[in-house]
Amino acid sequence: MAGIFINYRTGDGDQAAVALDGELLKVFGKSRVFRDRRSMKEGTDFPPELRRELEKSTVLLVLIGSEWLRLKDERTGRRRIDLAHDYVREEIRTSLEQRKLVIPVLLDVDSVLPAADELPEDIARLSQRQAARVRVPYLPTDVKPLIKELRQHVPEKKRSRGSGKGREGGGGTYIEKAERSVIAQRDGVYYENAPVAPAEPAGRVRFADPANPAKPKSAKSTKSTKSAKRKGAS
Template sequence: MRNGIDLAGARRGYSLLLQVLHGGPGRAAGQRGTAEIFINYRREDTQQAAGRLHLELCRHFGKERVFMDTRTIAPGAPFPEVIASELGRCRVFLPLLGKDWLRILDERSNDAAAADYVRREIADALQGGLHIIPLPIDGACVPAAGALPEEIRGFVARHAHALRHSTWDADCAGLLAAIDQHLAALPGSDTDAAWNDARARARHGMGRQLDHPVFTRFAEVCDDWPRPGLPQRLEHALAAPPATLGRQTCEALYLCVRQMGEALRDSEVVVSRREGETAQKRLRAAMGCAARLCLDPLVLRRLRPLGRTASRGRLPAPASEIAGATLPHREEPDKTWTTPQKEGRAPLEDRAAIPVTIETGDDASRRDKLARLMHRHVFPQLDVPALLDEQTCARLRAENVIAALKGEARFFVFAASDESALSDALTQWIVDHLATDVLVLQDRAAGEGLDGLYRYDETTLLTLVAHLLRELAAPEWNPP
């Protein structure tokens, strides 16, 4: 009994409801069905942050896998029963802690008429053995265990992950990565399914590109290339485990191209100029399929949510090279790959990515600079007008929309050192007026984000692609 409230009785009743709905006491996390994420928050304290977090989680995991009361419970549904049901399917429990969280807890503990669902949810998450990640919001602190009722003291011992408005994107990226890592380790996780799907898509993509009459002649002089089908070297690579799948596939395809080049130089195979151009285009596309196998599909799902058809502004770019930053955001990266004009600058270039350095000045001067930079990129043969009016920006915007439809979307790429000067207002202007997204490279010295996405060293991968492009540019592939 506490201040007139039979806490033990209320607690038993709530747990009994959970057992009736799910056939027994709380099950272990690994025994539950699909992965679910439960957002626990106080409306008076962290409602705005909870809504923002819900959006991020839905983009990454899918709407059906994330529970937030106001976004999930249908009007008229019995609130306690729905909450208990969702907790029964939950694998990850995210309590948001604002600066008034403890004060509200104390007020409701002293009010016999006040039902504190936040407290109940935390207690049941602890009893059910859920993976709990406390989320202090904008400088809030995790309360001391001694200040809490005994039934929920355990959650403050869990390692917290702060979310701050000033560093929201980076903080959310770290949280999503932590949730991904936890879910991947659970029995019945979707890690294997994600990799198998990526493997199947790469095999289908490469098979479609190599299923052309021009390659039949190469197969005839190659002992390990059955027709129809992929070269055995590629098939063996595609059977590799996730840790080396991308590397082995890219290296196998590169070696196949070198073998084809030798057949051309030895005149074992002869192609016309048109056939050579067709083979080059298809082999580049096949390497695009292979290169994307070097990206962790679970991390990639966060970077490129399913169904994204419009510009979203600032996109995650966990890479240190421009071509490495754009690879996750291109389904057909080969369309914009090009070898560097100058050796030593970068292993590979993306001709539709525009590097930008933010100089001192206000957003108005920066907008003018960005518009002029885009004009020079889109219309390289034309002089930049003295005045970039709305009609000119409309033409740039239209060209960028069409480029994205063709799989050749343009990006502004900023260095990590310039991120602080890239205001939200400037980013939104870029999206609205130029129909272009923004990528911010990672700081290699910091190392943040560089290990999660790429399963094959980024620089080595881009260098390998550049060597393949040079192989295809050799005279034997381009007869007179």
């Protein structure tokens, strides 16, 4: 199944990975977006599961923060990216070898795409990929161009039938947060596609209450009013 694999560095892009994951889930669904800590249950054999999910994916998003290149391994003192079995490096290398779409995603204003000579040789080609910039404080806006690109490679999630905006199924009422198409009129407001009001009894018409335009009031027809006046005058 075509999907998106989120690659990030612990200690550099954790929060961004969670936030971006949430935005992508809205469009593509859980089955097509993989983020390790959400997608894998407790007790999962980590390395083989990562490889299986990476194999199924068509896009690798490489999240790069300001410390992505500099973070070091506490035990050896070496940069994590230089370690042969670093998960971030392995996922990038595998995706490049398999000719997947690899998109660097710069997370901070001061984040830059590493140059080829700053990267291990087996992932140096990452420096040649066009990068996207997604800042967490501006995520809803920044993520739109990225999602537009991803739609060309990954199917969107299926929407259930009858899940259109505006009404609850069978209730005839509006969902509070749904977008409403409003047409302003002189004497009040009309909600497009609203339930039709019951027909008025014959001989009666509806007028807007000047004190409260949204609350109509009833009045006798003009013909009835004139008849009453003539009767009173006779």
